Amino acid sequence: MTSPATAPALAEPSTSARRSGGARYVLGKVGGAVVSLFVVMVLGFFLFRVLPGDPIRLLTRNTSLGAAQVAELRHRYGLDLPLPAQFLDYMSKLLHGDMGDSLKFQQPVADLILQRLWPTVLLVGVATLLSILLGLWQGTRAGWRRGSGFDRFSTGFALTLWSAPTFWLGMILLALGGSLFPTQGILDPDTPASFLPQVADVLHHLVLPCLTLVAVLYAQYLLVMRSSLLEEMNADYLTTARAKGLRDDLVRSRHAVPNALLPTVTLIFIQLGFVVGGAVTVETVYSWPGLGLLLYQAITDHDGPLLQGLLLVLAGAVLVMNLIGDLLLRVIDPRVRAA
Amino acid sequence: MRIRGIGIGLIAAGIAVLSAPIAAQAQDTPQPKTLRVAVTGNIATMNPFMAFHLGDTEIGRVMYAFLTSYSRDDFSPAPGLADKWQVSDDKLTWTYHIRSGAKWSDDQPITARDVAWTFNKIMTDKTAATANGNFVANFDTVTATDDSTVVIKTKTPQATMLALDVPIVPEHVWSKVTDIGKYDNLQYPVVGSGPFTLTNFTQGQSITLKANPDYYGDKPAYDQLQFRHYDNADAAVQGLKNGDVDVVSGLTPTQYTALQSTPNITTVKARQGRQNDLLINYQAQTNDHQPVGDANPVLKDPKVRQAIAQSVDVKTLVDKAYGGLAEPGAGFVPAVYEQWHWTPSGTQEQKFDLAAAGKLLDEAGYAKGADGVRADKQGKPINLRLVVDSGIPAQVAAANFIKGWLTQVGLGVTLQALSSDAVTDAGSTGKYDLELNGWTGNPDPDALLSIQTCGVLPDADGNGNTENFMCDPQIDQLYKAQLSEMDKAKRIQDVKDLQARLYSLDSSVVIAYPNSLEAYRSDRWASFGLQPSQGGSITHQNGYYGYLLAKPADAASSGGGSNTTLIVVIVVVVVVLLGGGAFLLSRRRKAGADERE
Numbered sequence: 001m002t003s004p005a006t007a008p009a010l011a012e013p014s015t016s017a018r019r020s021g022g023a024r025y026v027l028g029k030v031g032g033a034v035v036s037l038f039v040v041m042v043l044g045f046f047l048f049r050v051l052p053g054d055p056i057r058l059l060t061r062n063t064s065l066g067a068a069q070v071a072e073l074r075h076r077y078g079l080d081l082p083l084p085a086q087f088l089d090y091m092s093k094l095l096h097g098d099m100g101d102s103l104k105f106q107q108p109v110a111d112l113i114l115q116r117l118w119p120t121v122l123l124v125g126v127a128t129l130l131s132i133l134l135g136l137w138q139g140t141r142a143g144w145r146r147g148s149g150f151d152r153f154s155t156g157f158a159l160t161l162w163s164a165p166t167f168w169l170g171m172i173l174l175a176l177g178g179s180l181f182p183t184q185g186i187l188d189p190d191t192p193a194s195f196l197p198q199v200a201d202v203l204h205h206l207v208l209p210c211l212t213l214v215a216v217l218y219a220q221y222l223l224v225m226r227s228s229l230l231e232e233m234n235a236d237y238l239t240t241a242r243a244k245g246l247r248d249d250l251v252r253s254r255h256a257v258p259n260a261l262l263p264t265v266t267l268i269f270i271q272l273g274f275v276v277g278g279a280v281t282v283e284t285v286y287s288w289p290g291l292g293l294l295l296y297q298a299i300t301d302h303d304g305p306l307l308q309g310l311l312l313v314l315a316g317a318v319l320v321m322n323l324i325g326d327l328l329l330r331v332i333d334p335r336v337r338a339a
Numbered sequence: 340m341r342i343r344g345i346g347i348g349l350i351a352a353g354i355a356v357l358s359a360p361i362a363a364q365a366q367d368t369p370q371p372k373t374l375r376v377a378v379t380g381n382i383a384t385m386n387p388f389m390a391f392h393l394g395d396t397e398i399g400r401v402m403y404a405f406l407t408s409y410s411r412d413d414f415s416p417a418p419g420l421a422d423k424w425q426v427s428d429d430k431l432t433w434t435y436h437i438r439s440g441a442k443w444s445d446d447q448p449i450t451a452r453d454v455a456w457t458f459n460k461i462m463t464d465k466t467a468a469t470a471n472g473n474f475v476a477n478f479d480t481v482t483a484t485d486d487s488t489v490v491i492k493t494k495t496p497q498a499t500m501l502a503l504d505v506p507i508v509p510e511h512v513w514s515k516v517t518d519i520g521k522y523d524n525l526q527y528p529v530v531g532s533g534p535f536t537l538t539n540f541t542q543g544q545s546i547t548l549k550a551n552p553d554y555y556g557d558k559p560a561y562d563q564l565q566f567r568h569y570d571n572a573d574a575a576v577q578g579l580k581n582g583d584v585d586v587v588s589g590l591t592p593t594q595y596t597a598l599q600s601t602p603n604i605t606t607v608k609a610r611q612g613r614q615n616d617l618l619i620n621y622q623a624q625t626n627d628h629q630p631v632g633d634a635n636p637v638l639k640d641p642k643v644r645q646a647i648a649q650s651v652d653v654k655t656l657v658d659k660a661y662g663g664l665a666e667p668g669a670g671f672v673p674a675v676y677e678q679w680h681w682t683p684s685g686t687q688e689q690k691f692d693l694a695a696a697g698k699l700l701d702e703a704g705y706a707k708g709a710d711g712v713r714a715d716k717q718g719k720p721i722n723l724r725l726v727v728d729s730g731i732p733a734q735v736a737a738a739n740f741i742k743g744w745l746t747q748v749g750l751g752v753t754l755q756a757l758s759s760d761a762v763t764d765a766g767s768t769g770k771y772d773l774e775l776n777g778w779t780g781n782p783d784p785d786a787l788l789s790i791q792t793c794g795v796l797p798d799a800d801g802n803g804n805t806e807n808f809m810c811d812p813q814i815d816q817l818y819k820a821q822l823s824e825m826d827k828a829k830r831i832q833d834v835k836d837l838q839a840r841l842y843s844l845d846s847s848v849v850i851a852y853p854n855s856l857e858a859y860r861s862d863r864w865a866s867f868g869l870q871p872s873q874g875g876s877i878t879h880q881n882g883y884y885g886y887l888l889a890k891p892a893d894a895a896s897s898g899g900g901s902n903t904t905l906i907v908v909i910v911v912v913v914v915v916l917l918g919g920g921a922f923l924l925s926r927r928r929k930a931g932a933d934e935r936e
Binding site: 052053054056057058060061062063064065066067068069070071072073074076080104105106107112115116171174175178179182183184185186187189190283284285286287289293294296297300301302 | 370373377381383384386389391392465466468469470472473476504520523539541542543544545547565567568569570571573574575577578580581583584760761763764767777778779781786795797798800801802803804
């Protein structure tokens with residue numbers, strides 16, 4: 001028996017306990033992310049120094065540079081200093097927001113990364129979004145009617161695309177669609193400088209790389225959605241919903257799908273983190289000027305400062321997205337909150 | 340909800356596709372006539388003081404004139420900014436007369452003071468010396484005695500004073516630059532003196548240059564030169580087929596052969612200043628003669644090296660490994676530089692002869708074991724590591740042939756096909772026995788020959804420029820002699836003697852001078868200014884004739900040809916997408932609101 005006067009008093013401690021639990025949860029997750037980022041900073045420095053080969057020598061191979069110029073280049077990039085001194089220099093610059101200069105491009109790494117960031121976000125962002133929509137839609141359909149013709153066909157088709165080598169698929173699409181769509185880049189340099197033609201041209205360039213990326217990405221959403229829907233299929237609440245006389249479509253969309261979505265949300269946020277990482281192969285096939293392509297170029301050129309900067313940005317993006325995913329899951333799934 | 344989402348998505352997609360013809364139509368309005376060239380390497384910088392990679396320097400060549408140039412016919416020195424020159428009797432003072440009336444692209448006159456300023460900047464600023472410091476290393480002073488006369492005094496006689504590949508920059512622009520290393524040189528239109536003026540550079544995307552009306556030489560027969568960046572050579576070939584680009588270079592033999600039968604495309608098999616050689620590592624050392632690397636000591640024996648040289652059949656390599664798209668190797672200087680190129684005479688030639696090679700090894704005391712592999716003087720079976728870049732199919736094929744021949748004469752070979760980086764690393768640290776390598780030469784042989792001198796051996800920190808580690812007093816002496824010889828005939832003799840000496844040492848075996856493989860759209864372009872004019876290339880020249888003298892085909896259309904089909908297809912796609920979207924939306928509405936729980 002509870003009197004109206006005591007009810008708020010009883011509720012009070014539980015609310016504050018939940019709040020402090022929430023704060024601890026958030027702080028714990030953020031703290032973990034910060035520590036991980038720091039580890040990446042340190043690791044990035046040593047990782048790229050373990051790579052075989054002298055970057056300056058690779059940079060100047062088969063050029064007319066003399067030993068004096070090679071030594072000067074080495075000095076300019078601080079590569080003539082002992083390793084501990086290089087490390088301190090790197091860390092102190094990084095803490096001041098300076099990622100150093102790229103060996104190959106001779107520009108600040110931060111500028112290069114910023115230039116390449118939006119093409120990647122555009123390409124991989126749009127492709128991820130379309131893959132999620134397509135994957136979830138087909139996964140729901142396939143799971144709901146397991147074993148049907150649609151299920152067998154869509155799952156089989158998605159798996160075939162998923163297992164196709166991205167590079168090969170890209171080249172095939174390029175050969176097939178190359179007469180309708182551009183073969184290179186994000187923007188034709190001859191496009192008039194006004195807004196509408198520029199946007200149209202970017203979209204025109206976007207079609208093939210985006211299509212390639214969707215083709216290889218959407219299967220994972222389809223499969224996760226399908227299997228988590230299958231797990232919900234025999235749940236009692238679906239029987240209840242049917243017993244209420246609800247149409248099958250609505251049982252699926254209002255009851256089964258929301259519950260089946262939870263594992264998919266985690267997957268989506270892990271994937272969103274990789275959006276910034278771009279799609280190295282797709283960007284290479286279509287010469288799309290994104291971060292994936294920059295990463296590929298940095299590796300072929302042994303461009304240490306650029307690799308360090310990229311690693312930091314890419315790892316940072318994954319960490320941030322994971323963090324958001326963790327926090328969001330707590331909001332949408334009460335069971336995580338209770339745990 | 341979901342269906343409506345899909346409907347909206349379809350409509351959005353329709354609008355996106357619809358937008359394509361808007362862009363296409365915008366391009367149909369009168370467009371400047373453009374030559375579009377695919378580039379597959381990374382172009383790093385437009386700053387001529389910092390540009391030292393092949394792609395970067397090629398752009399620099401069309402933007403800035405040099406003091407002198409190379410003729411289109413045979414690479415001999417030709418006028419550039421200087422139209423006359425003379426050398427003093429003591430061979431130390433060079434006087435150049437700058438052509439009158441030449442103008443920068445901003446209408447300012449080009450004077451001797453610009454030339455003097457450029458060289459002095461490189462001589463006094465370590466950063467400005469990055470790309471071209473080598474050219475001025477022997478300069479004592481550079482002065483402009485008046486607006487049309489530059490006098491360069493050198494420390495020692497230097498025969499390469501008509502081969503100074505240094506872009507001359509306008510003093511009135513560059514004297515205001517405070518930090519050359521950080522200057523991007525992208526203030527459009529970039530003030531230059533070459534046949535084209537830079538109007539846009541988008542990193543990793545494209546470079547656009549406009550014809551420079553103030554250029555002193557021939558004017559191009561079109562308006563705009565554009566380089567488009569491809570990261571993938573196959574995509575560039577596809578771009579050529581689709582008409583996104585007009586010229587593609589650096590084709591593989593497979594791509595070249597496939598394009599030969601493609602309509603509207605003409606392939607070019609060009610001679611170029613490149614050679615491939617098999618390095619034999621027997622004296623890897625630093626510049627204070629400390630041995631480095633881990634080469635098999637058996638290679639120190641000249642007889643073993645000669646046996647290896649005699650086991651390489653360059654003709655078979657050219658036919659089989661290079662698919663006939665190369666010339667058989669001989670002297671160190673590529674065959675395209677005919678004046679300087681050397682071929683061994685009958686008595687000098689180490690002919691391909693496996694029996695003779697085997698006999699040579701027998702006589703030198705390397706007896707074959709039971710398994711057919713010869714043993715070294717310590718009785719250990721000889722095994723040589725042959726390092727090759729796995730990314731160059733012709734070289735990998737050549738390496739397999741060489742391995743076969745060496746095995747036949749009883750020398751064990753382990754083939755190591757590695758990444759380009761790993762090959763460079765093994766080469767520059769001397770950690771190999773045999774390596775397939777390649778060099779690109781200039782019309783003046785000096786730079787290429789310098790690779791074979793003790794002067795480029797690495798210091799203790801690894802600053803050097805050799806993978807062959809050649810250090811021979813006689814070669815150094817011949818190198819010095821040719822550099823200070825002003826009599827061309829005598830200099831040619833020195834250069835040939837040097838190559839003969841190199842050949843006799845068997846420190847490397849030149850296997851081939853590979854052709855440069857290019858292709859262009861013959862429906863749009865009638866001809867290009869090849870260099871050399873007989874059998875030369877369009878791109879990567881020691882000049883800019885390929886682009887400058889390009890002649891558009893008569894009925895050329897610079898846009899994509901299949902516009903009608905394109906528009907029909909796009910319209911159909913749009914109709915289907917919009918119709919599908921509208922249908923789904925209407926169905927959703929009909930489903931009605933009577934399903935509430």
